[in-house]
Amino acid sequence: MIATLKKYKFLLSQLVKRDFIQKYKKTALGIVWSVLSPLCEFLILYFIFSYMFGRNTPHYTTYLMTGILVNSFYTSATTSGLQSVLNNAGIINKIKLPIWLFPLSKNLSATITFLINCVVLVIFLFIDNISFSWVYISLLYPVILLFFFNYGVSLILGTCYVFFKDTSYLFNIFNRLLYFCCAIFWNVTSLPEILQKIIIFNPVYDFILYFRTVLIDNQLPSAFVHLYLFGFTLVVMLLGCLIYSKNKNKYIFYL
Amino acid sequence: MVKAENVSIRYLAGDFSDVGLKEWVIQKIKKERKVEPVWAVQDVNFTLESGDFLGIIGTNGAGKSTLLKSVTGILEPRKGKITTDGNVIALLELGTGFDGDLNLRENILMRGALLGFSKEFIEEKTDEILEFAELTDFQWYKYKQLSSGMRSRLAFSICCMVNPDVLILDEVLSVGDGSFRQKSSEKMLNIIKGGAITLFVGHSTVTMRQLATKILWLDRGKQIAFADNRGDAVELLALYEIFLKIRSKNPKAVPDIDDLRKRYRESKIKAAAIEKSKSSLNDLKLTKEEQQLFDELTADLKNKLQIKTVTLSKIVKFERHLLFNPELITKAEEKIKEITDKPIVLCGNFSICYTLKKLFMDRGIAVAFSGEATDKALEDIKNMTDVDLILTTNEKTAEDIRKLTNARVISTDELFCFKITG
Incomplete structure (x- = not known):
């Protein structure tokens, strides 16, 4: 797999480049949109919820922004990853290529967008009077895990989507639900004790939690969060690879 | 080298690709999921060495395209195995992998990347490709702004310039118009004769007759025959043509x-x-x-010839352009002069008769009548006394004329249109 990756390194870079060109073609602002859309979401949520939740949440701007960014990284990577196989049916049907390259390229573009957004996050930290600390370097851990997590989900769902077109709608609804279960704009402490213990099992919430603990509390999250995220990502990734390799020869009949 | 050993490819057919989750569950429960595996290709064997040109023949649905898909590696054979060396490039995928919003240079990079080449290699070739495609002036245009002719020129040039080891062609050897057609077919022949392995699929046997070193005949997925030398290949093509004729009368015919x-x-x-x-x-x-x-036959023919009706239906139907090939006209001229020295009659399609009349008159053959087989014309022909050769351009006219005369007529199949078959 590493050898194949090396061989198609150039193709991968071309695909990522194409993703960006296609995404922002015919727009006046172009790539600025990748920053602007989470920013707008932030403004809307801040406007509506800052009074309700902001009062008992310290550093609410940073709190809200990390939630939005991590969640939109997850959502955009998986949604575009899900469609990538079907959208490139024309190429897959005609040219022999490892199919996993297509979700990978979508995930890479989403990661790049996320990293650009992180620059905006730094500005937010500055405004919110949070100063830089060495603990921040540990954020590489959730970013790398989240990348693999997203990729695993893309492989699983991308495969399902080829066989059942309903997957896309179901996944949209699921993501909507997940959005509200991630404590993006509200605070977990307002929940009853028992629910607080359950929500910790939502991996996307844990990714967000990781960011918040490091950025706002300036400390590392608990060992449980570290292990849980690692374990969950590993399982998703393995499942993705398994489902993909079991079905890769069947794709062609359904495209 | 391309080697296929006992290759069988299974295809899934039935109403499966647009099935939603609900239908899938219902079908699973009711156990009436109608996905039937179909063997598109069964037990196919062949070996190709460098320089080989394999023509794959067979009627629609014979499994030709499926076989090619597994040579390119898109479809994995269910049984057996196909091994290929070097880079395989298929011209049938001419338009795929281009993006309308990228300019030509970017598209060449993209397309090269899809074919698995390195950045350095493609960048080095880009100017050469643009020049060959005669699109250097358009290099900063977006792909969608090109005309369709320009698009195919670009795609063709990329395929050629990367010097494929295995080339897969679907019916076409050249693209574009006029001079570019000439240039592209020369380039293609250079690649074919320069040691590449070519797999060619097509219904027309003309190209194959010229180039094929090997022929594979498929029918409904089964390998009917494989000719592995030039002589056998040409014979097999002839057999295939005979089969096509039988099949046009009986669509269910199986090649024997x-x-x-x-x-x-x-x-x-x-x-x-x-x-x-x-x-x-x-x-x-x-x-x-x-x-x-x-x-x-020789004895019989001596007694027969009174009025000879020869149809040119073959030429007209398949290779009208052969009319403009002086060599073949010379052959026809010799044949006519051998049969008769009296004026001849040309009957049938007006424009073809007209052209033929001019050609024959130039070569000293008198033409008594030339034109369509109207009732009046047929009446005239009937009354002609000093004619013993009538050429018709189609079978129907020949039939009409046969009814007019009591003379014994040799059927067209027997005369082979002077063997003007290219």
């Missing part, structure tokens, strides 16, 4: 090589009998019965 070979030999014998020359039969090693057939 022995029967086809018998017919092929007979037709060769008839042709030789008409030419009154046995030289073309030397390679055939006639059996006793065939020898007898030849003698009978």
Whole structure:
């Protein structure tokens, strides 16, 4: 797999480049949109919820922004990853290529967008009077895990989507639900004790939690969060690879 | 090298690709999921060395495209295995991988990347590709702004310039118009003759007859025959043509090589009998019965010829352009002069008759009548006394004229249109 990756390194870079060109073609602002859309979401949520939740949440701007960014990284990577196989049916049907390259390229573009957004996050930290600390370097851990997590989900769902077109709608609804279960704009402490213990099992919430603990509390999250995220990502990734390799020869009949 | 060993490819057919989750669950429960595996290709074997040109023949649905898909590696054979060396490039995918919003240079990079080449290699070739495609002035245009001719020129140039080791062609050897067509077909022939392995799929046998070193015949997924040398390849093509003729009358016909070979030999014998020359039969090693057939035919023909009706239907239907090939016209001229020295009649399609009339008149053959087979024309032909050769351009006209005369007529198949078959 590493050898194949090396061989198609150039193709991968071309695909990522194409993703960006296609995404922002015919727009006046172009790539600025990748920053602007989470920013707008932030403004809307801040406007509506800052009074309700902001009062008992310290550093609410940073709190809200990390939630939005991590969640939109997850959502955009998986949604575009899900469609990538079907959208490139024309190429897959005609040219022999490892199919996993297509979700990978979508995930890479989403990661790049996320990293650009992180620059905006730094500005937010500055405004919110949070100063830089060495603990921040540990954020590489959730970013790398989240990348693999997203990729695993893309492989699983991308495969399902080829066989059942309903997957896309179901996944949209699921993501909507997940959005509200991630404590993006509200605070977990307002929940009853028992629910607080359950929500910790939502991996996307844990990714967000990781960011918040490091950025706002300036400390590392608990060992449980570290292990849980690692374990969950590993399982998703393995499942993705398994489902993909079991079905890769069947794709062609359904495209 | 391309090697196929006992290759069988299974395809899924039935109403599966647009099935939603609900239908899938219902079908699973009711156990009536109608996905049937279909063997598109069964037990196919062949080996190709560098420089080989394999023509793959067979009627629609024979499994030709499926086989090619597994040579390119898109479809994995269910049984057996296909091994290929070097980079495989298929021209049938001419338009894929281009993006309308990228300019030509970016598209060349993208397309090169899809074919698995490195950045350095493609960047080095880009100017050469643009120049060959005659699109250097358009290099900063977006792909969608190009005309369709320009698009195919670009795609073709990329495929050629990267010097494929295995080339897969679908019916086409060249693209574009006029000078570019010439240039592209020359380039393609260079690649083919320069040691590449070519797999060519097509219904037309003309190109194959010129280039094929090997022929694979598929019918409904099964390998009917594989000719692995030039001589056998040409014979197999002839058998295939005979089969196509049978199949046009009976769509359910199954190719039977022995029967086809018998017919092929007979037709060769008839042709030789008409030419009154046995030289073309030397390679055939006639059996006793065939020898007898030849003698009978030659004897018979001597008594027959009163009015000879020859149709040009073959030329008209398939290779009208052959009319403009001076060599073939010369052959026709010799043949006519051998049969008769009296004026001839040309009947049928107006424009073809007109062209032929001019050509024949230039070569000193008198033409008594040339034109369409209207009632009046037929009446005139009936009353002509000093004519013993009528050429018609189609079978129907020939039939009409046969009704008019009491003379014994040789059927068109037997005369082979002077063997003007290219």
